[in-house]
Amino acid sequence: MLRILMKIGKVHPALLQRLVFTRRGAARGDVVVGPAIGEDAAVVDLGGKYLVTHTDPITGSVNLLGSLAVYIPTNDVAVRGVEPMWLSVALLLPPGASEHLLDAITRQMDEAARRLGVTIVGGHTEVTTAVTRPVAVVTAMGVGNRFVSTSGAKPGDVVVMTKSAGQEAASILASDFAEEALKRGVPAEALERARGLIAEISVAKEALALADLATSMHDPTEGGVANGLAEIAYASKVSIDVRREDVVVYREVEALCRAFRIDPLETLSSGVLLATVPRGRLGEALERLQKLGVPHAVIGEVKPPSGYLVKIGDRRYNEPYVEDKLFALF
Amino acid sequence: MLRILMKIGKVHPALLQRLVFTRRGAARGDVVVGPAIGEDAAVVDLGGKYLVTHTDPITGSVNLLGSLAVYIPTNDVAVRGVEPMWLSVALLLPPGASEHLLDAITRQMDEAARRLGVTIVGGHTEVTTAVTRPVAVVTAMGVGNRFVSTSGAKPGDVVVMTKSAGQEAASILASDFAEEALKRGVPAEALERARGLIAEISVAKEALALADLATSMHDPTEGGVANGLAEIAYASKVSIDVRREDVVVYREVEALCRAFRIDPLETLSSGVLLATVPRGRLGEALERLQKLGVPHAVIGEVKPPSGYLVKIGDRRYNEPYVEDKLFALF
Numbered sequence: 001m002l003r004i005l006m007k008i009g010k011v012h013p014a015l016l017q018r019l020v021f022t023r024r025g026a027a028r029g030d031v032v033v034g035p036a037i038g039e040d041a042a043v044v045d046l047g048g049k050y051l052v053t054h055t056d057p058i059t060g061s062v063n064l065l066g067s068l069a070v071y072i073p074t075n076d077v078a079v080r081g082v083e084p085m086w087l088s089v090a091l092l093l094p095p096g097a098s099e100h101l102l103d104a105i106t107r108q109m110d111e112a113a114r115r116l117g118v119t120i121v122g123g124h125t126e127v128t129t130a131v132t133r134p135v136a137v138v139t140a141m142g143v144g145n146r147f148v149s150t151s152g153a154k155p156g157d158v159v160v161m162t163k164s165a166g167q168e169a170a171s172i173l174a175s176d177f178a179e180e181a182l183k184r185g186v187p188a189e190a191l192e193r194a195r196g197l198i199a200e201i202s203v204a205k206e207a208l209a210l211a212d213l214a215t216s217m218h219d220p221t222e223g224g225v226a227n228g229l230a231e232i233a234y235a236s237k238v239s240i241d242v243r244r245e246d247v248v249v250y251r252e253v254e255a256l257c258r259a260f261r262i263d264p265l266e267t268l269s270s271g272v273l274l275a276t277v278p279r280g281r282l283g284e285a286l287e288r289l290q291k292l293g294v295p296h297a298v299i300g301e302v303k304p305p306s307g308y309l310v311k312i313g314d315r316r317y318n319e320p321y322v323e324d325k326l327f328a329l330f
Numbered sequence: 331m332l333r334i335l336m337k338i339g340k341v342h343p344a345l346l347q348r349l350v351f352t353r354r355g356a357a358r359g360d361v362v363v364g365p366a367i368g369e370d371a372a373v374v375d376l377g378g379k380y381l382v383t384h385t386d387p388i389t390g391s392v393n394l395l396g397s398l399a400v401y402i403p404t405n406d407v408a409v410r411g412v413e414p415m416w417l418s419v420a421l422l423l424p425p426g427a428s429e430h431l432l433d434a435i436t437r438q439m440d441e442a443a444r445r446l447g448v449t450i451v452g453g454h455t456e457v458t459t460a461v462t463r464p465v466a467v468v469t470a471m472g473v474g475n476r477f478v479s480t481s482g483a484k485p486g487d488v489v490v491m492t493k494s495a496g497q498e499a500a501s502i503l504a505s506d507f508a509e510e511a512l513k514r515g516v517p518a519e520a521l522e523r524a525r526g527l528i529a530e531i532s533v534a535k536e537a538l539a540l541a542d543l544a545t546s547m548h549d550p551t552e553g554g555v556a557n558g559l560a561e562i563a564y565a566s567k568v569s570i571d572v573r574r575e576d577v578v579v580y581r582e583v584e585a586l587c588r589a590f591r592i593d594p595l596e597t598l599s600s601g602v603l604l605a606t607v608p609r610g611r612l613g614e615a616l617e618r619l620q621k622l623g624v625p626h627a628v629i630g631e632v633k634p635p636s637g638y639l640v641k642i643g644d645r646r647y648n649e650p651y652v653e654d655k656l657f658a659l660f
Contacts, residue, residue, distance in 0.1 A: 008425060008457055008458060008459065009456065009457065009458075011432075011455045011456065011457065015429065015432070016455060019429070019432050019433050019436050020421075020432075020436055020453075020455055023436040023437065023439060023440035023450070024440065024443070024449055024450040024451075025400070025417070025439070025440055025442070025443020025444050025446070025448050025449050025450050026443060026444050026446070026447045026448055026449055027449065028415065028416070028447075028448075028449040030415075031416070031449050031451050034449070034450075034451050034452065035450070035451070035452050035453060039452075041452065042416070042418060042451035042452035044415075044416055044451060044471075046376065046379070046473060049376070051381065051471070051473075053416070053418050053451065053452060053469070053471065054418070054452060055418040055419065055420045055452065055453055055454055055467070055469055056420070056454055057420045057422055057454055057456060057458075057467065059422065059456065059458040059460035059461075060458075060460070070355070085358065085360075085374075086358070086361070086372070086374055086383070087355070088372065088383050088384070088385040088469050089385065090385045090386070090387045090467045091350075092387055092389065092465070092467075095338060099345065099349070102341075102345070102349050102350075103349050106349050106350055106353040107353065109353060109355070110353035110354065110355055112355070113354070113355020113356060114355050114356050116355075116356070117356045117358075118355050118356055118358075119354055119355050119356055119357065119358040119361050119364070120353070120354040120355050120364075120365070121354075121361050121364050121365070121372035121374060121383065122364065122365050122369075122371065122372035122383060122384060122385065123350075123365060123385055124385055124386055124387055125341045125346060125350055126339065126341065126387060126389065127338055127339065127341065128338060128339075128387075128389040128390075129338065129462065130389035130390070130461055130462055130463050130465050131389075131460055131461055131462070131465070132459065132460055132461070132462060133460050135422070135460050135461070135465075137385070137387065137420045137422075137467035139383070139385055139418050139469035141374075141381070141383065141471075143376060143381075
């Protein structure tokens with residue numbers, strides 16, 4: 001049956017499974033982690049060392065494109081516990097794009113990459129009628145001696161998160177829907193604080209700090225913390241129980257999400273690290289996050305598989321696909 | 331001064347130099363070849379082994395998108411003399427795209443990757459209003475013990491090419507402008523043959539065959555053989571003299587290019603390998619291409635720098651940017 005892919009955003013996992021993940025070209029024995037639900041980055045065995053790569057398209061922002069193009073894909077390498085080192089960048093500009101736009105994008109990329117210690121090693125810049133607004137597609141790469149996968153969570157592990165659920169969505173709402181937010185009663189100073197959250201979008205430092213003791217790491221994007229946890233549970237073949245009241249939601253995020261009737265646990269949350277940690281090493285993990293000065297919380301624990309992927313309070317998520325309501329606003 | 335980037339296609343080298351190549355984030359000592367005019371792929375030193383990567387966006391085709399998305403970026407790794415091994419793929423689909431379209435694209439990608447022995451290790455598939463037609467952005471990667479750069483051509487080297495100048499442009503003209511071509515007097519069987527040229531778009535086998543004896547390799551795309559040679563000359567700080575009559579142009583390519591008033595030496599030529607070879611190893615190089623059954627020709631030679639980059643017959647090219655007239659047709 002031929003269907004139309006109407007929904008804007010990630011393609012449904014069932015379709016991905018059928019038309020994408022099964023069509024991977026030649027089989028190579030060196031591919032340790034390939035395309036799979038919830039696996040953020042691919043891992044290739046170089047003979048004792050591991051090459052970790054991830055490609056992400058940034059299609060949803062103009063003003064922050066350059067920064068996001070660096071932070072989003074490097075997050076995916078970092079949650080594999082491997083330092084992001086190199087970026088390859090394709091920049092697609094719509095006809096009529098100005099030098100000023102290119103200037104702003106590459107300036108942001110340069111700054112973000114310096115901040116992370118990452119080098120842009122190559123790419124391609126093109127003006128094309130194929131895009132309606134600037135699009136950056138970035139592959140981040142790094143090499144390490146070992147790696148953490150999404151699929152390693154074990155029953156008994158404890159779930160740790162950093163920063164605030166929904167923080168990415170809130171920063172977008174505060175930037176692109178500011179007027180509407182004010183109309184809906186969100187205080188101006190909450191908007192101001194929410195806009196600032198975009199600076200907290202990298203998880204590289206906290207992910208690398210936990211790399212040697214986490215059993216699984218993931219950075220929730222679309223579908224938020226709920227979807228991120230569901231992906232960990234799906235990949236690890238476990239269930240995860242979360243106490244809703246322990247999930248951190250900053251006040252400005254809460255205010256914006258309430259105004260737009262979006263569950264902060266089910267919407268864009270780049271900048272949040274989700275990690276599962278063996279109970280015996282929890283103290284160590286928390287101490288390291290403390291030292292980094294990254295806000296964090298213990299929000300739940302990993303259980304044997306129980307017929308659902310994630311339970312948050314009394315809400316159950318049974319598949320690794322949580323629809324992100326933010327997209328309905330565009 | 332702020333200018334509008336009006337031209338569709340590659341951004342002018344002067345602008346790339348100013349706004350892109352200088353903004354590369356942190357400096358890392360392991361980057362051996364970074365972004366530069368004519369350098370198709372980046373090279374990173376992994377400690378004795380070299381990681382070669384290249385990212386290419388495929389924005390100009392719908393029917394052949396899946397195949398091009400594999401062949402074009404793997405060419406760029408192969409001309410570094412390193413076997414393409416892994417691909418990371420971002421697929422952007424416009425709203426309303428059908429399952430059928432996704433099916434056709436991933437089927438082609440699977441087939442092309444199998445043919446090259448390459449594995450698709452990861453990626454991202456997304457439906458987005460940012461694109462007007464399907465776009466694939468692919469990073470190809472490979473690891474080798476040594477590499478060939480574009481910048482290694484030496485005075486005295488001989489220039490070898492494979493297949494036909496303008497073959498990619500001809501296959502596009504024959505597919506997308508068939509009716510107009512017939513009207514302009516191109517015979518139907520020439521169109522048929524030109525459409526078939528798309529099957530010859532990979533240079534992987536010939537590039538790998540010459541890897542240990544070429545001083546420089548390159549695959550001309552936009553701006554064709556003239557631009558490809560100008561990029562070699564620019565990167566290598568040499569001049570290149572070519573005998574125009576020795577540059578192979580298949581009859582069907584000649585016919586199509588004449589009908590649309592495009593110089594076949596100045597238009598899309600994926601599938602052509604340009605290689606410079608020390609004169610003493612030319613016999614060996616030709617023998618290997620002969621054995622592979624890849625059509626080839628010796629077209630000129632590398633000279634000390636002489637105030638121009640490339641001379642083809644009595645035409646001189648002084649900068650590594652040849653405008654591709656095919657784009658004016660879209």
